[in-house]
Amino acid sequence: MIDTVYIIGSFSTPFQKWPDKSGKDLTRDALVGALKDAEFTDAGSIESAYFSNCGMGIIWDQDLVRGHCMFAPMVDEGLFPERVPIVNVEGGCASGSMAVHLAWKDILSGLHDVSIAVGMDKFYHEDMGKVMTAFEHGIDREDRGRLISEYQAVADECGQTFQFGPNRSIFMDTYAMQACWHMWKWGTTQRQIAVGASKNHYNGSLNPNAQYRFEVPVEKVLDDYEVSYPVTRSMCAPIGDGAAAAILCSEKFLKTQPLHVQKRAVKVRASTLSGGKHRPISEPSLTRWAAEKSYKLSGLSPQDINVAEVHDATSFCEIYQAEMMGFCPIGEGGKFIESGATMLDGKIPINTSGGLVSKGHPIGATGISMIYEIITQLRGEAEKRQVKDAQYGLIENGGGVISVEEFACGVTILERS
Known part of the structure; x- marks a missing residue:
């Protein structure tokens, strides 16, 4: 068994509307x-590949062999080696972290020395009905009534009304209800959510890969179109297209590479996955479980983390995940964000990329793009959004909705070599 796994190469396309690029082009x-x-002259060293995608089957009518179809032209051209196994990975918005986790396990087990995780999704389509249907597949459609009844119970507890139905996003409605409960229970304010959104739009303005590269002041976040109270449009991740990739390798392989390549490699200190369940809203979520497992595996604590990317499908999620990652006590996430602790020069900068609300969210690519951002930070290559002396970085990536938490979560901790 291998003790150490490294990420030797990483990349993310800009996230945006790519009408002239196919899924194969982005891959x-x-x-x-x-x-x-990674300074590979060819891909001949890669022994396994994991392809993360969520929308191709529903939106583009290509299912079952998605990754195989995306890689086939590259195999024909000699750009990717023949006979390499390609595994399709799907776990909602957490798919990218799952792909990296599986590549990590390949190397950790000693089965392979080099593996690649690639994530891609295209959500811009002339039939936006297909796109919205794709998002609806992130819940248990057979037991949709249970999800709705559980959120109605949460709404009753905090004196709100749970909204759902046609022409609405059930994901935004569920996140919004979680925010309402948090506001009722802990005194979190809509303004604190807006502060986090504004901070991330500022970070996104510094990121050349971000879908939204403009600042949004707090007051404009609050005044923006209401999607589902207390969430406004500026607090929500946009639909986008894009792809990202990470090449992982063993220490043995790394030592065969040029010294300057070795110095840019980033060590994977921990990679953990967790599964969701039906739970009371007062109980910590699956993301706390995954984070605690990653801290234990890495031998680190929340206080050791210098920079983090968390899954802010809405800006409330950043408040909540700051608590679940242990960066602040439960119930104090709103105050923590409002204090400036998560800004670029704060105690623990969060979502330096701009987060999902600014960088964008092409689901299959998202988790790997978050890893790319942390790698960029640990290498000291983030330019205007660079966190000073970042040694350890954390990525939290959740997907799907079951009850008041996600169906799946991945937490990864990386270390500057």
């Missing part, structure tokens, strides 16, 4: 970018 861009970053 190619991510692969070629990661190979270039």
Whole structure:
């Protein structure tokens, strides 16, 4: 069994509307970018591949062999080696972290020395009905009534009304109700959510890969179109297209590479997954479980983390995940964000990329793009959004909705070599 796994190459395309690029084009861009970053002259060293995607089956009518179809032209051209196993990975918005986790396990077990995780999704389509249907597949559609009844119970507890129905996003409605409960229980304010959103739009304005590269002052966040109270449009992740990739390798393989490549490699200190369940809203979520497992595996604590990317499908999620990651006590996430602790020069900078609300959220690519951001920070290559002396970085990536938490979560901790 291998003791240490490294990420030797990583890349993310800009997230945006890509009408002139196919899924195969975006996948190619991510692969070629990661190979270039690792300074591989070819991909011949790669022994396994994991492909993260969520929308191709519903939106683009390509299911079952998604990754195989995306990689086939590159195999024909000699850009990707023949006979390499390609495994399709799907776990809602957590799919990217799952792909990296599986590549990590391949190397950790000693089965392979080099593996790649690639994530891609295209959500811009002329039929937006298909796109919205794709998001609806992130819940248990057979037992939709239970989800609705559980959120109605939460709404009753905090004196709100749970809204759902046609022309609405059940994901935004569920996140909004979680926020309402948190406001009722802990005194969190809509303004504190807006402060987090504004901070991330500022960070996104510094990120050349971000879908939204403009600042949004707090007052404009609050005055924006209400999606589902207390969440406004500026607090929500946009639909986007994009791809990202990460090449992982063993220490044995790393030592065969040039010294300057070795110095840019980033060590994987921990990678953990957790599964969701029906639970009381007062109980800590699956993300806390995954974080605690990662801290134990890495031998680190929340106080050791210098920079983090957390899954802010809405800006309330950043408040909640700051608590679940142990960066602040439960119930104090709103005050923590409002204090400036998560800004670029704060105690623990969170979502330096701009987060999902600014960087964008092409689901299959999201988790790997979060890893790319932390790698960029640990290498000291983030330019205007660089966190000073970052040694340890954490990524939290959740997906799907069951009850008042996600169906799946991945937490990864990385270390500067």
